[in-house]
Amino acid sequence: MPMQNVRTTPIEGQKPGTSGLRKKTAVFRRPHFLENYVQATFDGIGGVEGKTLVIGGDGRFFNDAAVQIILRMACANGAAKCIVGRGGLLSTPAASHLIRLRKADGGLILSASHNPGGPDADFGLKFNGPNGGPATEAVTDRIFACTQTLTFYKIAAGEDVDLAQLGTHKLEGMTIEIVDPVADYAALMQTIVDFPKIKALFAGGFTMCFDAMHAITGPYAHTILEDMLGAPKGTVINGQPSPDFGKGHPDPNPIWAKTLMDKMYGADAPDFGAASDGDGDRNMIVGRGAYVTPSDSLALLTAHAHLAPAYRGGLAGVARSMPTSRAVDRVATSLGIGCFETPTGWKFFGNLLDAGKVTLCGEESAGTGSDHVREKDGLWAVLLWLNILAETGKSVSDLMADLWAAHGRCYYSRLDYEDVDSDKANSMIDALRVRLPMLAGARIGAMTVENADEFSYLDPVDGSKSMGQGLRIVFEGGARAVFRLSGTGTQGATIRLYLEQLETDPARLQDAPEDMLRNVRDAALELSDLTAITGRTAPDVIT
Numbered sequence: 001m002p003m004q005n006v007r008t009t010p011i012e013g014q015k016p017g018t019s020g021l022r023k024k025t026a027v028f029r030r031p032h033f034l035e036n037y038v039q040a041t042f043d044g045i046g047g048v049e050g051k052t053l054v055i056g057g058d059g060r061f062f063n064d065a066a067v068q069i070i071l072r073m074a075c076a077n078g079a080a081k082c083i084v085g086r087g088g089l090l091s092t093p094a095a096s097h098l099i100r101l102r103k104a105d106g107g108l109i110l111s112a113s114h115n116p117g118g119p120d121a122d123f124g125l126k127f128n129g130p131n132g133g134p135a136t137e138a139v140t141d142r143i144f145a146c147t148q149t150l151t152f153y154k155i156a157a158g159e160d161v162d163l164a165q166l167g168t169h170k171l172e173g174m175t176i177e178i179v180d181p182v183a184d185y186a187a188l189m190q191t192i193v194d195f196p197k198i199k200a201l202f203a204g205g206f207t208m209c210f211d212a213m214h215a216i217t218g219p220y221a222h223t224i225l226e227d228m229l230g231a232p233k234g235t236v237i238n239g240q241p242s243p244d245f246g247k248g249h250p251d252p253n254p255i256w257a258k259t260l261m262d263k264m265y266g267a268d269a270p271d272f273g274a275a276s277d278g279d280g281d282r283n284m285i286v287g288r289g290a291y292v293t294p295s296d297s298l299a300l301l302t303a304h305a306h307l308a309p310a311y312r313g314g315l316a317g318v319a320r321s322m323p324t325s326r327a328v329d330r331v332a333t334s335l336g337i338g339c340f341e342t343p344t345g346w347k348f349f350g351n352l353l354d355a356g357k358v359t360l361c362g363e364e365s366a367g368t369g370s371d372h373v374r375e376k377d378g379l380w381a382v383l384l385w386l387n388i389l390a391e392t393g394k395s396v397s398d399l400m401a402d403l404w405a406a407h408g409r410c411y412y413s414r415l416d417y418e419d420v421d422s423d424k425a426n427s428m429i430d431a432l433r434v435r436l437p438m439l440a441g442a443r444i445g446a447m448t449v450e451n452a453d454e455f456s457y458l459d460p461v462d463g464s465k466s467m468g469q470g471l472r473i474v475f476e477g478g479a480r481a482v483f484r485l486s487g488t489g490t491q492g493a494t495i496r497l498y499l500e501q502l503e504t505d506p507a508r509l510q511d512a513p514e515d516m517l518r519n520v521r522d523a524a525l526e527l528s529d530l531t532a533i534t535g536r537t538a539p540d541v542i543t
């Protein structure tokens, strides 16, 4: 089979963001776009000659064609072996596990996570390193540098590989092993949570609804929840992955997982509800009439993780991204374990996990995970919750009430202003940044600023520094507002405003979050001048 060196020139806009490169599908399908980025990735990691790579994606439109291109390029670049999920499918956490299990040199994951899929929607590609985690900033910087100097890429010509057949195939000198995408992941879950205990819970009539949102976790959830744990058939809804996610947003939050929310707040609601995103790394947890914020979920899991076999000896420490609420900090303090605050994005947890400094970590954006892989893991979070529900015999709302009674409640919400003119978004952030050092002591409406700064992070493991990671304004009385620009959008800029208010008064632990957050929201909007600068009077999405 002929190998080709195809001449190319650098293509603009190939800078990886919070989680790899994300673009409109149509952009990824332009001539050379994907190929350039794949070659830059290979070059950026020092070549793939003789290496083993894991390859799989969330099944969105273009997943299959892109896997074929990547395989032919891996072959032409001299890779020894590619391990591919059957059909080109792997959830992000399953890919992370497979990289670690097989001691691969890394992996390419095709996904734009919770963004919609289809020819007019979004596509993405990210590289994960040998530890199974997203490439570090140093690696993504090198990949980006390679995209800017590329003059050719290498690709083998030839027929498509049959991805449907399990087993070993050959593509020139390269071995392709097609594996069951679910089996190894399911086996890993059995070593972490108490399957017999959860099985007994379901056998006792406990009811659940898992919304796979037409995305990758469908097959994983059917196998684990229904086949292995005995949850009744029909527990998993929207379990058949589709290339456009049933034309929805595979984003597990109360807005996009509305079917599930309606069920959980309706008559005859199941005991437990959960959803996962496009590539299976996010999760939403909801009890009967009780939505759990991702920040609270992280705190709850931290408080009760010792009930699961894998964490029986306690947690080494926990970490959360900076905009995530400080609920977990309070639990960590009471457990006497360390709590790290990192920039947004899973890649910053990798070093802490590798160094054994933390066991659990999470983000406000519906991501929770542990040291079992180096990605956030949606189904794992659901299983850990089930383990805790089974061990305590309590309902989700009772568990939350207990947590708030013990530690106070961090009321929390995120406001997203999407597709804002990039210049306007940047000028709003720039103007606020300049004023931060002068804000301490300022009174804005009902609030007084305690301190304000721009978050930067010094990695305690490798000493690397990440600047410009969000503007935070802390108010007296336990409130906080954070502004940052999204690094995953594919159109214009997305401004994220994160709001938090701590409440410890036992009489005020069941109030409406929008009421509890009104003052901090108004103060943040006034301080930033968001409406005047961007012309936006209301957020597009509130979670």
Ligand code: G1P
Binding pocket: 018, 019, 113, 321, 344, 345, 346, 363, 364, 365, 367, 485, 486, 487, 488, 489, 496
């Ligand atoms: C968003 C989330 C962030 C998450 C990332 C990848 O990034 O906010 O927590 O790690 O998606 O799933 P952002 O768009 O805010 O840069």
Ligand code: ZN
Binding pocket: 092, 112, 113, 114, 277, 278, 279, 280, 281, 282
């Ligand atoms: Zn995701």
